[in-house]
Amino acid sequence: MTGRPGRTGKSGSQASAGDLLELVRSGRAVTRGALQQATGLSRATVGQRLDRLFRAGWLREGAGGPVGSPLGGRPSITLEFDGSHAVVLAADLDTRHARAAVLTLTGEILAERSGALVIEDGPEAVLGELGRWFAGALAEAGHRAAEVCGIGLAVPGPVDRESGRVVQPPIMPGWDGYDIRGRLSRAFTEHTGAPAVPVLVDNDANLMAYGEQRAGYPDCAAFALVKVSTGIGAGVVVDGSIYRGVDGGAGDIGHIRVGAEALCRCGSYGCLAAVASGGAVARRLTEAGVPAASGSDVRDLLAAGHPEAAALAREAGRRVGDVLATVVTLLNPGVLMIAGDLAGTPFLTGVRELLYQRALPRSTARLEVVTSRLGERAALAGAGALVVEHLYAPWRVEERLAALGV
Numbered sequence: 001m002t003g004r005p006g007r008t009g010k011s012g013s014q015a016s017a018g019d020l021l022e023l024v025r026s027g028r029a030v031t032r033g034a035l036q037q038a039t040g041l042s043r044a045t046v047g048q049r050l051d052r053l054f055r056a057g058w059l060r061e062g063a064g065g066p067v068g069s070p071l072g073g074r075p076s077i078t079l080e081f082d083g084s085h086a087v088v089l090a091a092d093l094d095t096r097h098a099r100a101a102v103l104t105l106t107g108e109i110l111a112e113r114s115g116a117l118v119i120e121d122g123p124e125a126v127l128g129e130l131g132r133w134f135a136g137a138l139a140e141a142g143h144r145a146a147e148v149c150g151i152g153l154a155v156p157g158p159v160d161r162e163s164g165r166v167v168q169p170p171i172m173p174g175w176d177g178y179d180i181r182g183r184l185s186r187a188f189t190e191h192t193g194a195p196a197v198p199v200l201v202d203n204d205a206n207l208m209a210y211g212e213q214r215a216g217y218p219d220c221a222a223f224a225l226v227k228v229s230t231g232i233g234a235g236v237v238v239d240g241s242i243y244r245g246v247d248g249g250a251g252d253i254g255h256i257r258v259g260a261e262a263l264c265r266c267g268s269y270g271c272l273a274a275v276a277s278g279g280a281v282a283r284r285l286t287e288a289g290v291p292a293a294s295g296s297d298v299r300d301l302l303a304a305g306h307p308e309a310a311a312l313a314r315e316a317g318r319r320v321g322d323v324l325a326t327v328v329t330l331l332n333p334g335v336l337m338i339a340g341d342l343a344g345t346p347f348l349t350g351v352r353e354l355l356y357q358r359a360l361p362r363s364t365a366r367l368e369v370v371t372s373r374l375g376e377r378a379a380l381a382g383a384g385a386l387v388v389e390h391l392y393a394p395w396r397v398e399e400r401l402a403a404l405g406v
Contacts, residue, residue, distance in 0.1 A: 015039035017049040018397030021058060024079050025392065030062065050079070055406040056389065057085040067333030081105070085147040087141070088387045089134050089188070092379035093126065094202060094229045095119050095153050095171055096294055099376065100133040103142040103384040111141035119156070122174040123183055131187025137143040138192065145194030150391055151184060152383030155202040156231060159248045167248060170255070170266035171178045171231050172193035200386050203286055205251055208339055209235025214385055216373045222333040227339040228252070228320065228347065229295040230279045256323055273324055276316040278341040284312055295341035298318065301345050310346040324351060325358035327363020332363055339372040
């Protein structure tokens with residue numbers, strides 16, 4: 001899954017059809033003349049390479065009509081990525097709930113399914129059920145399985161990017177090292193009869209951050225999202241790309257030690273998640289006589305204005321805010337987004353109290369602390385975008401065009 005040579009910005013004969021498509025998709029060059037200017041290619045060569053993209057059905061003339069040519073002369077017809085030639089499947093797994101959707105290549109959700117799906121039931125059962133959900137969602141969207149070009153999956157654990165396998169996930173028992181890609185690909189084929197398609201897997205906070213940054217803050221060069229649900233995790237997007245660390249472990253702030261004595265699900269004592277996650281708040285509420293089994297139950301209590309839930313959520317926010325003061329000092333993000341079951345006013349108030357108290361003014365002077373815009377669909381948006389960026393990377397475009405014989 002790593003990048004290869006063939007990035008846009010090449011000049012002369014090195015600029016490929018994939019590079020031209022990337023320039024059009026990004027909006028940096030949307031006419032033949034602009035593509036000539038950006039790449040240094042001749043008019044004939046640009047035409048030949050665009051012809052391959054037209055024949056593949058990936059490019060079309062834009063609906064906006066002609067625009068002035070940067071090279072002078074008569075107006076040029078605009079070009080645009082044709083997002084209707086395929087669809088993407090995306091799913092977001094939480095500990096006790098899941099969502100699955102059919103998306104266009106430009107990110108529009110065409111059909112969606114959600115419901116109870118317990119991650120502790122294990123990967124074989126859970127991924128098999130997702131295959132059924134995908135088949136139903138495709139039927140609802142009115143698209144054939146043969147139109148699917150890829151599948152993106154968000155999971156609540158650290159993921160090794162190369163293998164697509166989760167690595168020692170504290171809240172995913174039975175999933176460590178499991179071949180998620182292979183099983184989900186088989187489930188898709190079993191329930192749709194379609195050939196296998198690429199499957200990409202990433203951490204849910206990573207994909208939430210990716211989806212939110214692209215949708216609402218595309219110009220933010222350093223974007224951080226913290227998801228506080230059953231556990232606590234963070235996703236970071238730097239210069240438009242997810243920052244994963246060496247082996248996918250970046251952002252696992254729920255297991256930073258905060259000096260408490262509570263036992264975490266990872267087996268250690270004193271983790272942030274053990275005292276400030278939705279699961280931790282649910283446990284404390286239950287001990288106080290207010291039944292709550294998970295972060296989603298806490299969310300419902302907060303929505304109903306339950307005073308004890310609000311007080312505990314604010315306290316949890318203060319603990320998280322204390323840790324985020326260090327995170328903000330290290331990363332210097334422009335946007336810090338709070339998402340997940342606890343992302344309401346009490347928790348956000350607690351975060352801000354400690355964050356601004358502990359972090360240096362220099363680190364927070366230009367910082368926006370906000371809540372999610374996409375809500376429960378953020379990871380779906382990120383998973384869909386991840387698949388599209390993977391499949392339409394310039395070097396992969398060349399491989400796929402060759403396979404299509406165009």
